[in-house]
Amino acid sequence: MAPQRFHEQFDQIQRSMPDVSLAMGPDDAAEFIYEKGVVLARDGEEARLVEDTVRGHFTEATGLTADHVRRAGPETNRSGITRIQVGDPGHGDRRGDRAVAHALRAMREHEARAERRLVSRNHVVSIAVNSCPGDEPVPAPLTQGTNPAAAEAGYDADTAVGVLVIDNGLTHDYGMVPLLAHVQGDVHGTETDTQGNLLQYVGHGTFIAGLLAAVAPNTDITVRNTLNDAGAILEDQFGQRLFDAVDEHGWPDVISLSAGTANGRDDGLLGVQSFMDELRRQRTLLVAAAGNNSSASKFWPAAYADLPGYEDAVLSVGALRSDGEFGACFSNYGSWVQAYAPGERLTSTLTGFDAPAPYLYQHSTYDECRYHFTYACTCQYPRHSGVLSTAGTPTAGKADQVMFEGYAHWSGTSFATPVAAGMVVAYMTANKLGDARAARKKLLAETGAYAEVRGAHVPALRPPTWRPTPVTQLAPPA
Known part of the structure; x- marks a missing residue:
């Protein structure tokens, strides 16, 4: 059985974050890891725009509801970022999050007009032997x-x-x-x-x-x-x-x-x-x-x-x-x-x-x-x-x-x-x-x-x- 390093590391990271539901992205390509049910936006007017736009986008046509769209915790001040909940983190599996994907798509027209990104997944940042491992240490004399x-x-x-x-x-x-x-x-x-x-x-x-x-x-x-x-x-x-x-x-x-x-x-x-x-x-x-x-x-x-x-x-x-x-x-x-x-x-x-x-x-x-x-x-x-x-x-x-x-x-x-x-x-x-x-x-x-x-x-x-x-x-x- 061939090892699956990224999936093994995914499990390791998930165990270290028991209160956070994680998925692989993009889709199931296993290039990065991100938090399910949450997107990020800059504090202030941009966060309000993202919240309102995503809530309006979650209609019956998407198969999702707007019930979960709300601020998901305090603003982080120095980093200038607001967490916005856009779905139930318990839905789906590790292969992706449909609610986050729809939230990103909902903002495309606004981003095109603004000529910059307004919304993002909440990615997992890891040391560079982690979800992209080189190898493990070997004893040296x-x-x-x-x-x-x-x-x-x-x-x-x-x-x-x-x-x-x-x-x-x-x-x-x-x-x-x-x-x-x-x-x-x-x-x-x-x-x-x-x-x-x-x-x-x-x-x-x-x-x-x-x-x-x-x-x-x-x-x-x-x-x-x-x-x-x-x-x-x-x-x-x-x-x-x-x-x-x-x-x-x-x-x-x-x-x-x-x-x-x-x-x-x-x-x-x-x-x-x-x-x-x-x-x-x-x-x-x-x-x-x-x-x-x-x-x-x-x-x-x-x-x-x-x-x-x-x-x-x-x-x-x-x-x-x-x-x-x-x-x-x-x-x-x-x-x-x-x-x-x-x-x-x-x-x-x-x-x-x-x-x-x-x-x-x-x-x-x-x-x-x-x-x-x-x-x-x-x-x-x-x-x-x-x-x-x-x-x-x-x-x-x-x-x-x-x-x-x-x-x-x-x-x-x-x-x-x-x-x-x-x-x-x-x-x-x-x-x-x-x-x-x-x-x-x-x-x-x-x-x-x-x-x-x-x-x-x-x-x-x-x-x-x-x-x-x-x-x-x-x-x-x-």
């Missing part, structure tokens, strides 16, 4: 250290660059690692299940912090646990949580964000638009993951890098495979991805520094690359069976267990992102630049290094301390 290895440049409190990591927090033992001496922030909280096994995604934020500190030692890194609940959050809440993070810590030089969602559109996410507009007015550079769907569909907020007015404020990052010459099989791609960095089988800090930490694999590897690449990619190796993939099968209960003792190998655009962010920060330090956006522009202009992704030559940000590894090309199936 404690003696191996990180890859990229720690750069020799030192730390200077007076010139250290501030980096805010929006993720799922730090593991309890991160302070035992000298590399993370200048890292602070939120701890993850609950790390294990009732059997003592690490929960899925635990260590994601710590892994990112280790990569940043290795590539750019002259950093003050703060990790927030904004995405602590199975690595996922609803779009209308995400915009507010981004504001909360910068309100607490101030606008940093760089934000590293390894999360997002597709939405089938070219004009951004309604729920984070206010934050992105404020970001544009600041000096902060947002470095964001392009996602792991092996797709050209835009993944937000990373794809803001392709919108006029945001190109200097956002650096969108795809992943290179372990040899650094080509794109990783899972990486999203397209003209909206500005740069690529190593993102396959990197080595960084996880957990287990104080005592070995057990982990049960949640997903099974595939017999062939699920994206139809012919090299030995993370879809296939290293081999393991997972709890979710084997549920209800003759091999149920036979998931593989491993022990983490500090370091791990892990893959995804989640991790290419802090590598690229570290490259920007290291450039700032080396050239005594105080402006991360100027450093990004100069770094991309001067890099001179390229890789091949889907036939295109793209800027490649490879840290000097990164050690590439050869890939094995597999014989095509008979």
Whole structure:
């Protein structure tokens, strides 16, 4: 039985949001996840227009009623978004929501006249190993250290660059690692299940912090646990949580964000638009993951890098495979991805520094690359069976267990992102630049290094301390 990663992750996210009914979209194409029965609109007149229009559209001709159309909770203020209930979230199944689809169609004429979007699904934003997974972590020897290895440049409190990591927090033992001496922030909280096994995604934020500190030692890194609940959050809440993070810590030089969602559109996410507009007015550079769907569909907020007015404020990052010459099989791609960095089988800090930490694999590897690449990619190796993939099968209960003792190998655009962010920060330090956006522009202009992704030559940000590894090309199936 072939694993169904997206469906397995959907179930995982649904369990983490027991009070929210979720569906896949668009229709049953499984490109993104969204809340059933609810749409989003901007506060004020636009929210009232959406509410009135949708209520009028729900006639007998649609097979729906207007009874459910109403405001669905308080306005979120800073994010400028109102939730509007348009249907019964309990109707239908995970393959879609007819009420939400009708609500979106009801607003098309108004949007055409306004020449902008007035209504949106309420998407699930997730860390970029979540509903678009790269792979799961693999134990690495404690003696191996990180890859990229720690750069020799030192730390200077007076010139250290501030980096805010929006993720799922730090593991309890991160302070035992000298590399993370200048890292602070939120701890993850609950790390294990009732059997003592690490929960899925635990260590994601710590892994990112280790990569940043290795590539750019002259950093003050703060990790927030904004995405602590199975690595996922609803779009209308995400915009507010981004504001909360910068309100607490101030606008940093760089934000590293390894999360997002597709939405089938070219004009951004309604729920984070206010934050992105404020970001544009600041000096902060947002470095964001392009996602792991092996797709050209835009993944937000990373794809803001392709919108006029945001190109200097956002650096969108795809992943290179372990040899650094080509794109990783899972990486999203397209003209909206500005740069690529190593993102396959990197080595960084996880957990287990104080005592070995057990982990049960949640997903099974595939017999062939699920994206139809012919090299030995993370879809296939290293081999393991997972709890979710084997549920209800003759091999149920036979998931593989491993022990983490500090370091791990892990893959995804989640991790290419802090590598690229570290490259920007290291450039700032080396050239005594105080402006991360100027450093990004100069770094991309001067890099001179390229890789091949889907036939295109793209800027490649490879840290000097990164050690590439050869890939094995597999014989095509008979």
